[in-house]
Amino acid sequence: MSKDHKKRSIFTYLIAGGSAGFIEACIWYPLDTIKVRMQLITKSLTPGQPRGFVGVGIRIILKEGALASYKELGAVVSGIVPKMAIRFSSFEIYRSLNCQSLYWIHFPMLALGLA
Numbered sequence: 001m002s003k004d005h006k007k008r009s010i011f012t013y014l015i016a017g018g019s020a021g022f023i024e025a026c027i028w029y030p031l032d033t034i035k036v037r038m039q040l041i042t043k044s045l046t047p048g049q050p051r052g053f054v055g056v057g058i059r060i061i062l063k064e065g066a067l068a069s070y071k072e073l074g075a076v077v078s079g080i081v082p083k084m085a086i087r088f089s090s091f092e093i094y095r096s097l098n099c100q101s102l103y104w105i106h107f108p109m110l111a112l113g114l115a
Contacts, residue, residue, distance in 0.1 A: 010093065013089035017084045018085035021083065029069070034069065
């Protein structure tokens with residue numbers, strides 16, 4: 001760590017990680033919804049209906065509305081925000097502790113322990 005690095009509170013890391021998780025869920029959840037719908041497509045489609053990624057996305061918007069791809073986003077957000085907050089803050093805390101000690105001795109031991 002550089003000498004200019006300011007010591008930040010654990011709450012800063014929790015908020016940063018939670019915000020990153022929320023933004024990630026908001027961006028990727030509609031794409032995941034389209035992917036799941038594509039996996040559920042059966043032979044019930046008429047031969048002229050598009051089966052590709054864009055076609056399924058357009059069909060969802062036309063039949064269910066523009067915000068249909070965000071249905072049940074609350075369940076995903078309620079799980080991913082705390083997970084990402086804890087993951088980010090624990091990484092930052094361990095990194096700050098590890099940079100104060102001998103980095104190259106502790107990191108391989110941690111990697112070995114996690115493996």
